[in-house]
Amino acid sequence: MQSSQPPSRTSSRPTRSAPPHVVLVPGFWLGAWAWDDVLPxxxxxxxxxxxxxxxGLDPSGDAASRAAVTLEDHVRAVEDAIDAAPEEASTVLVAHSGAAVPVTAALDRHVEQVTHVVWVDTAPVVDGFALDPEADGTEHPLDAQWDDELEQGSMAGLDEDQLATFRERAVPQPGAALREAVRLTDERRLDVPMTLVATAYSGADYRSYAEQGMPFLAGLLEYRRLEVVDLPTGHWPMWSRPADLAQIIADRALGRPGTV
Known part of the structure; x- marks a missing residue:
């Protein structure tokens, strides 16, 4: 399912001659390894x-080092990746789940460098949003939510080996990155082309939840060049449907009509 698109307000951006610079940002508990099945x-x-x-998501870290990690640290990591783009290359950001917060902030600060954002079972956030302002503790491990994730169906599409790998490799999420609110100042971000890949819920559900006032999805009512693509599976399509997810990302990065 795709939404209709209003006229572009970013058509004055310079044409880039180099291949797009695609930056993949994983969600809670995950490192770069989460994209291993998508990369090829x-x-x-x-x-x-x-x-x-x-x-804070490197497995070599400890609780003390994770306690020092802030939301701003996550934003700067995404900014550094944007700034590392080859000369003449535009950047395409891909955010999964909770990575939506730092990626939205990085987009806000680099509107002229980012030509597309792909939200993987997540959505852009609004100014002042915090994932969990009441979160206590210095870190939040996956084990504390494992049973809930299974019961709610977010693990749909994953086999036993994938589930075991996920649980084994998951790193506790730094607490401050959950509590701190995002600050956004450049409204040009609202006109950046973007794609929401709806997996655990349909695109229609996403829109309905946003209209009902779910804070995490409030951005869906603000952004003006947002399409929605349904890719039915669980919350972790980089493992359950990696080829299909890669096709969606590549099509948007390369400016081709969607095939999934």
């Missing part, structure tokens, strides 16, 4: 993507 499919399509491990 993107490379087959002529892209050289960069997968990030945000600060």
């Amino acid at each position: 499919h993107l490379r087959e399509r002529g892209l050289e993507p960069v997968a990030l491990t945000l600060p």
Whole structure:
């Protein structure tokens, strides 16, 4: 399902001659490894993507180092990846789940460099949003939510080996990155082309939840060049449908009509 698109307000951007610089940002508990099944499919399509491990999500860290990580640290990591784009290359950001907060902030600060954003079962956020302003503790491990995730169906499409790998490799999420609110100042971000890949819920559900006032999805009512593509599976399509997800990303990065 795709939404209709209003006229572009960003058509004055300079044309880029180099291949797009695709930056993949994983959600909670994950590092760059989360994109391992997607990377080869993107490379087959002529892209050289960069997968990030945000600060505090490296498995070599400890609780003390994670406690020092802030939302701003996550935003700066995405900014650094944008700034590392080859000369004449535009940037396409891909955000999964909770990475929507730092990616929205990085987009806000680099509107002229980012030509498309792909939101993987997530959505752009609004100014002042915090993932969990009441979150306590210095870190939030996956194990604390594992049973809920299974019961709610977010693990749909994953086999036993994938579930075991996820649980084994997951790193606790830094607490401050959950509590701190995002600050956005450049309204030009609202006109950047973007695609929401709806997986655990349909695109129609996403829109309905936004209209009902769900804070995390409020951005869906603000952004003016947002399409929605349904890719039915669970919340982790980089493992359950990696080839299809890669096709969507590549099509948007390369400016081709969607095929999924």
